[in-house]
Amino acid sequence: MECKTATVVAVHRERYELLMEEKNLYGKLKTSAFYNTMEIVEFPTVGDVVELAENPTGDSMILKVLPRKSVFKRLNATPGQPDLALAANFDYVFITMSLNKDFHVSKLERYLTVAWQSGGTPVIVLTKVDLCEDRETYVEQVMRVAPGVDFACVSSVTGEGFEKLEKYLGAGKTLVLLGSSGVGKSSFANAVLGREEMLTGGIREADAQGRHTTTYKQCFLIPKVIRLPGGNVIKGGGRIIDTPGIRKLIVSEAEQGMQVSFEDVEELARQCRFSDCGHKTEPGCAILAALEDGTLDRKRWHTYQEMQREERFATERRKLMEKRLEKKMSKRKKY
Ligand SMILES: Nc1nc2c(ncn2[C@@H]2O[C@H](COP(=O)(O)OP(=O)(O)OP(=O)(O)O)[C@@H](O)[C@H]2O)c(=O)[nH]1
Ligand SMILES: [Mg+2]
Ligand SMILES: [Zn+2]
Structure with missing residues (x-):
């Protein structure tokens, strides 16, 4: 077996979906490298580059995770377990909040902290602008707690606002979507991908809370030409990582x-x-x-x-x- 590297594009329970050049393959963790070891090891997450022993007939064996340029971690609720890495090797953290009851300044402050900690650059994405009548009050609050951080008000239904984010979607760049359940992360990803790649969910309108529609994280290649809902066309070519909604973001290293x-x-x-x-x-x-x-x-x-x-x-x-x-x-x- 030959040693090669591949990028993790999705994590399902103990199986990893990998991309090697243009080829898709599956991998599993090598037990002696990840479990029966005397070191604290990093488990692969989406965006990671891993070293693997390729198996042409079945699952390849993942041997180790290569050093990361950025990583987003949260505290593991299980005591004694290492922190959970949500995504790695991204350039931009799209902090996604909807322009309704989900919007809280303290939540934004939390996300900004972990985004700066991660090594990526935060960008604030305020979603569902088509449903919002007083965007200025939200924008004012954003500019107060996040001076200098770029932001956009977008609608995945009408396609409004995406052109302001074009500079983050280009070739060679990776962005990760983070935010609570139901804010519209998967809808955003679908709008950029031009297809219904991720399942999206209804929200309980009574409390504007999401339902946790997305259950695993996944990385997609953005088409070179993005045809937005509503007909506008912008440039793409980069990668986008969609993640499951976060209930409460508790910081670890910050x-x-x-x-x-x-x-x-x-x-x-x-x-x-x-x-x-x-x-x-x-x-x-x-x-x-x-x-x-x-x-x-x-x-x-x-x-x-x-x-x-x-x-x-x-x-x-x-x-x-x-x-x-x-x-x-x-x-x-x-x-
Ligand atoms: N009107 C309007 N509705 C939106 C917009 N974006 C998302 N929605 C709706 O909001 C609901 C939740 O959207 P999702 O994209 O599934 O949200 P999510 O952040 O991926 O949620 P989780 O996967 O649970 O974390 C769906 O019913 C979407 O149709 C938008 O820009 N405008
Ligand atoms: Mg989702
Ligand atoms: Zn003092």
């Missing part, structure tokens, strides 16, 4: 991301009189002063604190896992 998305808060904290200020009752606290005079939004401060707690929790958990592994390894060495 330190660098927080530095970018909460730059204003961290800058304030540096101005406190005491370098170890707890921002509670200390004299000369710049945070308390900013909360008092309204320059720092209380909700924004709350989100920041919440995310810092999550980040600390995730770090502690990671350290614990590493310690356990070390113990296991030193025990093995004794025999």
Whole structure:
């Protein structure tokens, strides 16, 4: 068997759909490389480039994941398990929110943090503009919490707004769609692909909540010429990754991301009189002063604190896992 590399285009339970040059094939993880190992290994996700032993008659064997240029991770709800990688090697993170009850500034702040952390560039995509009558109020909020981040209001029904995103859809570029269930990620992907590739779902209009229609992540090649709903034509050629809706995004590694998305808060904290200020009752606290005079939004401060707690929790958990592994390894060495 010969060693080659391929890109992961879909993940189904334990089977991986791979693309090698123009050829589609399936792969499975090599047990000794991923399970019976004494290291914390990265499991492949969509967008990953993997090394594999090709099997022309059946599933190929995936040997390892090559280093990633970007990755989007979230905390694994199962204790003792490594973080979950949702997608890898993308250039742009399309933070998808619909222009209705799904829109929350604190949610946007969270997504921005993990997007900056991932190594990709965030772009904010506000969906269902055809159903929205006061887009300006949403746009104002976006510009306030994400100054300098590009955004577009789009409709996958009428094709409005996609031309503003053309620069992210070109050859050699990969984008990943992230957002809650029902916001229209798969509808967006279908509009760009010009075909009903992904199943889309109805939403419960009562609470505007989605139903989790998409159950696995998948990567598609965008056609060179995109014919949008409504008839407009724009250029494509890149790749798009659709993902299942995220219920609550709990951060794991987020330190660098927080530095970018909460730059204003961290800058304030540096101005406190005491370098170890707890921002509670200390004299000369710049945070308390900013909360008092309204320059720092209380909700924004709350989100920041919440995310810092999550980040600390995730770090502690990671350290614990590493310690356990070390113990296991030193025990093995004794025999
Ligand atoms: N009017 C309107 N409806 C839309 C638009 N985009 C999506 N929808 C509708 O919103 C519902 C949910 O869309 P999906 O594309 O399945 O949402 P999703 O984000 O992929 O959801 P999950 O797969 O559950 O994460 C469907 O009924 C779509 O028809 C839009 O731009 N305008
Ligand atoms: Mg979907
Ligand atoms: Zn302080």
